Amino acid sequence: MTADTLDTTTGAAASEAATEIRTIRERIDEIDQALIDLWLERARLSQEVGRTRMASGGTRLVLSREREIVERFREALGADGTQVALLLLRAGRGPL
Numbered sequence: 001m002t003a004d005t006l007d008t009t010t011g012a013a014a015s016e017a018a019t020e021i022r023t024i025r026e027r028i029d030e031i032d033q034a035l036i037d038l039w040l041e042r043a044r045l046s047q048e049v050g051r052t053r054m055a056s057g058g059t060r061l062v063l064s065r066e067r068e069i070v071e072r073f074r075e076a077l078g079a080d081g082t083q084v085a086l087l088l089l090r091a092g093r094g095p096l
């Protein structure tokens, strides 16, 4: 494989690179699936907490807890972490 015969699925210009990319992509796909599964599990648990609290006569939200979570993600991942945390929270408790 040469630069003028690109592998269409990997975009690589050499077969060794195409093979390496396919191997790395397998792990990326596993990680993506784990993230999706964890995302869905977290949303279910968050909804369960919300239902339990409201059934007890409590509030729908606990903003101090949300701030703690946003801060944890911001410390670990920077500004993108803030955005991820906000999306995670929305997936569980719905939009504000």
Ligand SMILES: O=C(O)C(=O)C[C@]1(C(=O)O)C=C[C@@H](O)C=C1
Pocket (backbone or CB within 6 Å): 046, 049, 050, 060, 061, 062, 063, 065, 066, 069, 088, 089, 092, 093
């Ligand atoms: O930990 C809680 O009390 C929850 O209700 C879960 C959760 C979350 O998704 O992390 C959702 C809504 C609350 O405002 C705070 C946190």
